[in-house]
Amino acid sequence: MLRQYELVERVKAYNPDADEAILNRAYVYTVQKHGSQKRASGDPYFSHPIEVAGLMTELKLDQETIVTALLHDTVEDTLATIGEIEDSFGSDVARLVDGVTKLSKIETLTENERAAENLRKFLLAMSEDLRVLLVKLADRLHNMRTLHYISSEEKRRRIARETMDIYAPLAERVGMYEYMREMQLLAFEQLEPEAYATITGRLAQIRGREDGQVDAIALAMKHALAEAGLSVEVWGREKHPYSIWKKMAERHVSFEQVTDIMAFRVLTDDVEDCYAALGTLHRTWQFIPGRFKDYISTPKNNGYRSLHTALIYENSMRVEVQIRTREMHRTNEFGLAAHWAYKQGGRPDGQVGWLRDLIEIVDASHDAEELLEHTKLAIYQDRIFAFTPKGALFQLPKGATAVDFAYAVHTDLGNAIVGGKINGRHMPLRTPLSNGDVVEIIKGNLSEPQLSWLGFVVTGKARAAIRRAVRARERQEVAEIGSKLFDEIAARLPTRIGKKAIQAAIKRLGYKDAEEMMFNIGSAKLSDREVMEALVPGSTSELPDDIEWPKQDRAISIKGMASGMAYHLADCCHPVPGDRIVGLRSSGRKVEVHAIDCMTLASGIDADWLDLSWGERSAGAVGRLRIILYNRPGTLAEVTSIFADNRANVVNLEMMQRDDPFGTYQIDLEVTDVAHLTRIVTALRASEAVAEAERA
Known part of the structure; x- marks a missing residue:
């Protein structure tokens, strides 16, 4: 554990103007407040915030961040308050501490709801000041380093899963790869202990059997580059155990079949030398096609820049090589934190566009499950690059479609999309995009997001926006039903109802506007009696309690x-x-x-x-049919006329398969009951346009 003077010396080493007094006060404050509290390891609890502060000094962060790291657990775990911290350390530190402070456990909520609410607060605080994220990542990293002291296996696995799902991807998205790799490794050890033991054991065997080979390959690369007149640093390592396990799972191969176990880094003085080094390595050793990536000309969203390639070394050994400048390397390993060290008090440019998407997802998510789903989609890696016709670049997850692309440009564009051109050709909206595609979005003035899009979109932002739009449309439809019912209820009253009476009723019922009242009427949350009493107080006092109003087909009961x-x-x-x-x-x-x-x-x-x-009011639902039509002109029109003749509304029609001379369709119909649906199936089977018809 860092001593008080050691922590201050670390900060003063890179920031001579730091306020030594406030650092000392914060150190003493956290020691006093945590007092005799102990961690699972048996160490004093205050050792944790001090170690987190030490991690922040390694990133050369400003004194407010160091003080926040020292105090980040005091509000949750001691009698300290935000007001007290503000009085002693200022409003900036108090705001940061409040942002980092974890929510208390709420035992009445499910695990997902607790995780979602914790994540919601964290993301919102992070949007105000990204230093909140830096402290939180350091807090989680130190907790993972001491996770093995927790006796409960279930608790260890829960913390490890949360780290793997949320914090490691967040570290990746802000470019803090050192944090990401260590968190993944520690979580992997808890979640897959057998796989972890097997892979680390195999790596140790390779290291023992081929001792010095990594250094030998690095030296050979350095010599080849030196002969080309390049001054570089080269070093190598075995790949990360979690990275190897992930590759084994994705490719469905054994450890022996993973050929690129070794990875090397080449550091140069400038960008020109990066490309010169790439050419030299490709001339010296055989390049593996399809494995070259240029993240210098097209950086990742988190600012990561590097050239990636793969070579076949002697004896058919495959090795990965990353080539970058020394400045790029510093930024790549510590990302956002590296920027902060050079832009004190400012927000790094061009690295946080994805954060705006996360905040939009927080606003759009309906419940805990949705928030977790959408956020995980938004922060995971494996991305492709696509362009607008004017050359603007957007990064998207693999498997993204034109709909995902439209929402990435702007939510309003996604809501208005009716079609898309990929590289100048009209393509179905569900078509996955590839690296380098040029995507043109076709808009419609009256178009609306469709629920069926959720079957193929992959970005959290698109899914959240589609669900929000569909819910708003459903709410509007229910409100329209409620408006019709309201007119019928109002007609039973002995007096005409004007705008003032309606506004007074809305106020009595505690709703914000007429639409909310109509929605509650349409969804049967308000009874006829309650509506009448709100409109004209006392109007139902003479009515018997068991009065039966005329039945309305409000909803299926x-x-x-x-x-x-x-x-x-x-x-x-x-x-x-x-x-x-x-x-x-x-x-x-x-x-x-x-x-x-x-x-x-x-x-x-x-x-x-x-x-x-x-129930008695059950009239109307959506039935699904599967029909096979002869693939000739007019067949689909004949089928739709059968639906019209039988007074059935088509909700959705989708071609599932084309197998000339037939086409298979899935059709959703609004019908009154099973007898109604059966009559339609009988009529379809009698048609010469239909080869088969059945209920799906």
Whole structure:
């Protein structure tokens, strides 16, 4: 553990103007506040914030960040308050400490909800000042270094999983690769102990069997580059155990089949020497096609710059080589923190565009599951580069589509997309983009995001925006139903209802506007009696409690669930009124309503079963058909006329397969009940345009 004078000397070494008094006060403050508290290792608790502060000095960060590191756990784990810290250390430090402070455990929430709320607060604080992220990453790194002292295996694995899913990718996204690699290695040891032991053991064997080979290859490269007149540093290492394991899993190969175990770095004086070194290495040893990447001309979002290549060395040995300047290397290893050391008090330019996307995701996410899903999508690596027709560059995850690209440019553009051109050719929206594609987005004035897009978009930003737009559209539709019901309810009152009465009713019910009231009427959260009483107080006092209002087809009603229990009709079987149904209830989720013969029920889902039946108001649902049409002009028109004749509205129509002379379609229809759907299937089978028709 760093002593007080050692910490101060470290800061003064790179920042002679640092306020020695505030550093000393913060050191003493954290020691006094944490007092006799102990860590799982048995060390005094204050050793942790002091070590985190030490990590910050290695990155040469400003004194406010060092003080924040010393104090970051005092509010959560001691009697200290943010107000007290502000009085003693200033508003900037208090704001940073508040941002880093973890949320207290809320035992009533699920693990995902706790993680999501912690992440939500963290991201919002990070958007205000990125030093919050730097301290948090150092805090997590030191906690991972001492994770093995925790006796509970379950707790160790939970912390390791959170580190692997959230903190290591965040470290990568701000370019702090040293932190990322160490966090991944420590988490890998806890999550996959057998694989970790096997790979580290194999690496030790290779090291013993081929002692000195890495140094020999590095020396050979240095000699070849020196003969070309280049002054460089070269060193090598075995690849990261987690990186090897990931490659084994992705390629489905054994350890022996992973050929590029060794990786080398070449550091040059300037960019021109980087490309000169690349040419020399390619002339000296055979280059492996498809393995060259130029992150100097096209840097990663986090500012990472380097040339990557792979060579076949003697005896068919494959080695990876990274070539960069010394300045690039400093930035690549410590990313955002390296920038901060040279731009004190300023936000590094061009490195945090992805952060704006994360904050937009926080605002758009509906619940804990969505927030975690979208954020993980937004911060993971493996990216491609695509361009607008004017040459603007956007980085996207592998598998991204034109819809992802449109949302990356701007949310409004994503919401308006109706088509896309990839390299000048019209292509389906679900087409994955490749490196270097030029993407032109075609907009429509009346277009809206479609729920089906969630089946192929891969970015968290796109998924969050689509879900938000679909929810807003659904809310609007329910509000329109509620408006019609409101007119019918108001007509029963003995007096005409004007705008003032409606505004007064909204206020009495505690809603912010008329749309919110209409939504609650349409979704049956407000009874007819409550609406009438809000409009004209006392108007229902003479009415009997058991009065039956005229029935309205507000929504499908289902018997067998508690009043107000949320549910949705399962997408796998699309039950409609008349089907025998059953409900699946899982903790924290809506009840899923399935047809009794749904194949999903046979898959052993861990959920409670509810015996359900359709209620009296059940009229209308979406049924799904699978039809095979003859591939000739007019067949689709004939089918749609059958739907129109039978008063069925087409919700979605999708071609699933073309196999001349046939085309297979999946069609979702709004029908009243199972008898209605059966009549439509019978009519389709009688048509000469249809080869097969069945309920999906």
